[in-house]
Amino acid sequence: MRIGVIGTSRCSKKIAKIAYEVGKEIAKRKAVLICGGLGGVMEKAARGAKKNKGLTIGILPGFSSSDANPYIDIPIVTGMDHGRNIIVVRSCDAIIAIGGREGTLSEIAFALKLRIPLIGIESWKIEGVIRARDAKDAVKKAFQALKKEKKIVRCT
Amino acid sequence: MRIGVIGTSRCSKKIAKIAYEVGKEIAKRKAVLICGGLGGVMEKAARGAKKNKGLTIGILPGFSSSDANPYIDIPIVTGMDHGRNIIVVRSCDAIIAIGGREGTLSEIAFALKLRIPLIGIESWKIEGVIRARDAKDAVKKAFQALKKEKKIVRCT
Amino acid sequence: MRIGVIGTSRCSKKIAKIAYEVGKEIAKRKAVLICGGLGGVMEKAARGAKKNKGLTIGILPGFSSSDANPYIDIPIVTGMDHGRNIIVVRSCDAIIAIGGREGTLSEIAFALKLRIPLIGIESWKIEGVIRARDAKDAVKKAFQALKKEKKIVRCT
């Protein structure tokens, strides 16, 4: 299973701690962590996963694998800037949004559109977002909500 | 000037009428209309522009120019499905959201992120969205807000 | 009809002259010219079209419409770097390659893959490329070869 973690590239200590715990829980459940590969929430979550023997994928916006934070095992280099957000979303079976601003909102919107379960902690309050109270609760809810049927939603 | 119009591919009569009026006003002001090229809000706005001698661009999600609605002069064929949303946003100097669901929300999020002025009519109430009361008011506000400085916001 | 012109962003005087003539012939036949929007072959072809009352579209790799050469009417801003090459190709009914290096080769390959007619002048000698001896011959052959059936080739 592949669980995405989305959020800003700079974040408060409180959000960083949640991101670390989310990454840790994902790794403990043997799921692969997918994120945007940069700093902040992405880095903290990847660190939490790596410290617990997880596997981490970073879908990068830029032109070089060296943009990835030090806890990314596999950098995917898109060269598409924010255009890569939809690839992060499409590649996950469930997604956890931690905090987040406009970039995160674009990913939440894509997840809702594509019917990929989206759990939010201290994040955007949009209809369809499953709210969690802490890291453990979020990962638990992500696993409960895992996209089961492979119904594909196309742009029409 | 290039003004984007975003919204769902199916819409109520009320939203359709607003979209037509927005397209008309854009054409009367000699701006180019950019949209996603499909039905609903996109088609009504393009029709309003064409009936008033405007030029219309449709940035399509699929694989064929024949997906475009009949009021699109120039179809751009991306083959990227919803991934084309960010190209719609990047190509505009200002954007008007009319109604809209998750797809529209992803475009609103990108516009806010990239600091492209975003006017909303009966649309998502997100901080940063400039609200308008009707079609004329929206187009007027779009022209007032036109992206002036060419400050580029990169994904970091 | 939409005719693409592809080639390098820097070119010899000889290639520049051919590109100008190709743009001129496209405009005289009332077709829309689509290109990558930058300098060299793209700029010369767009200039040839504009001097003959044509309409020009530039599908840009970067983040700003101001990257477009001065002869582009409609800049499409992709933010996808070379990733935009396939959008140039998909959006055309026929394409003319003038000279060209690796970037052009990627576009030729996509055109062949997607069964979009590809005319080459002093360009890559790849099976499937229709060779032309000069600008007039190239545009004539492009119109003769215009993609007729809208058969869509998907990646399988």
Added chain:
Amino acid sequence: MRIGVIGTSRCSKKIAKIAYEVGKEIAKRKAVLICGGLGGVMEKAARGAKKNKGLTIGILPGFSSSDANPYIDIPIVTGMDHGRNIIVVRSCDAIIAIGGREGTLSEIAFALKLRIPLIGIESWKIEGVIRARDAKDAVKKAFQALKKEKKIVRCT
């Protein structure tokens, strides 16, 4: 290190055998195998890697992770059809082309453009492609040529 393997989704027995051997050699050298995730060369190479305890990434063109062949550990779901080819290329430190038609040619062109070492076995004879005589020779040459300097080539 990440080594890409590119080629067609249907292939001869001879090419299939080479692809399997290439995948095997990549895994034995502890490199990650990246490919387009579908059948033919991509599947045979992934199978060769998996049978030798390698890790495999499939960068898919479609909308579902279930499009991946059975030997892909991590599917990346782009929804970009052939537009994903450049992401395959950008994500590798070196690439091995085995046979191949137009889709492969687009990837070879991008690799040459982006200065990513490209080794060819029974593939396109384009200037800049390093030719190998068999699977072992190809993987050896890929490791010798590994992109050392992280010079980034931008579209200009």
